[in-house]
Amino acid sequence: MKFLLWMCLFQFHVIVIQQCGAMLHPIDFLALQAIRKTLNDLPGSSFFASWDFTSDPCSFAGVYCAGDKVIALNLGDPRAGSPGLIGRLNPAIGKLSALAEFTVVPGKIFGALPESFSQLNNLRFLGVSRNFLSGRIPAGLGKLRRLQTLDLSFNQLTGNIPWAIGTLPALNNVILCHNHLSGSVPPFVSLKLTRLDLKHNALSGSLLPMSLPSSLQYLSLSSNQLTGPVDHLLTRLNRLNYLDLSLNRFTGCIPGNLFRFPITNLQLQRNQFTGRIYPAGLVTIPVVDLSFNRFYGEISPLFSGVQILYMNNNRFMGQVPGIMVDRLLSANIHVLYLQHNFLTGIAINPAAEIPVRSSLCLQYNCMVLPVQTPCPLKAGKQKSRPTAQCGQWKG
Secondary structure (H helix, E strand, O other): OHHHHHHHHHHHHHHHHHHOOOOOOHHHHHHHHHHHHOEEEOOOOOHHHHOOOOOOHHHOOOEEEEOOEEEEEEEOOOOOOOOOEEEOOOHHHHHOOOOOEEEEOOOEEEEOOOHHHHHOOOOOEEEEOOOEEEEEOOHHHHHOOOOOEEEOOOOEEEEOOOHHHHOOOOOOEEEOOOOEEEEOOOOOOOOOOOEEEOOOOEEEEEOOOOOOOOOOOEEEOOOOEEEEEOHHHHHHOOOOOEEEOOOOEEEEOOOHHHHHOOOOEEEOOOOEEEEOOOOOOOOOOOEEEOOOOEEEEEOOHHHHHOOEEEOOOOEEEEEEOHHHHHHHHOOOOOEEEOOOOEEEEEOOOOOOOOOOOOEEEOOOEOOOOOOOOOOOHHHOOOOEOOHHHHHHOOO
16 A cells, blocks of 8 residues: 555656656655755744756756756755754655755754765765764765765764764865764875865874875874874975864974975864974974973974964973064064063063064063063963072073
């Protein structure tokens, strides 16, 4: 009886499609109906107003067809500030066999990402960010050999990143930031991968020297629990233009050639990096943050080309390079934070005026401050480091 009832419904839908002049495949038609049943507009949204199944589904908002198949499904009004959708993603999405693109605008989509996504062999773009997805990332996504972009950021996903995803050969962008993912970072083999954003998760373990491809241009692993050295890995990533490893537990030294890469923003703060830093040439990266680590030795004058430089809360010693002072006073350095180190002097005239748009902080070092400059509140109230500490630390 169930089979006969299904066949009657199937034939009815075929008749409806034919009467309306539409050419959509019946399986895709039924899939769209199922998708609609588990999703609704949030108050203020009218995205589904056009989803009237007595008309051609290929004319629905967010539905794009080629021939008799749905090839793209963009759910929700893409305009900034639109209210989005609420509900669950229906497993029937996996029936859209020609689907190459699937996106959902920010809203209140909850529940798990259906396992049926692993059936979408033509999928190239999967983006469901800023919603409330929970559960694990389906391991079956590792079957999508044509997938180029995976964006599941700003959700509530848990569990590990399936290692099979790292084997996908066509990946360009992997954006899984702001979730609750744990476990280790899988190796990524795609030589097309340019963006990897895994920040604000609970990932742990170390990174293997060959775990990331040299094609990477954007890498953010900030705010995880990652450990171990990264010097051999970073040496290979010479196309990076953005690097954020902050707020982890990375150890070891930093390769000097890293500062020659075309990076515009370098964030290494709040780790356990150590050693001396020898840039391979004049550093022209606009923003460099090395604060709250265990770097030691003298500060290289090659950092004088940086506009915003945080070297505070380390173990640097010796004199502040004169060229840094010159560039600060000429407003070429906008921020120079050197507090909480073991520096012994800076060649600056006590009557010198720090430019209005520049900031200098020197307190809690092994010197009497030649100039009084405003420092951040968290730098504390002590102006100089206790003499006993200065005598003990040799770098």
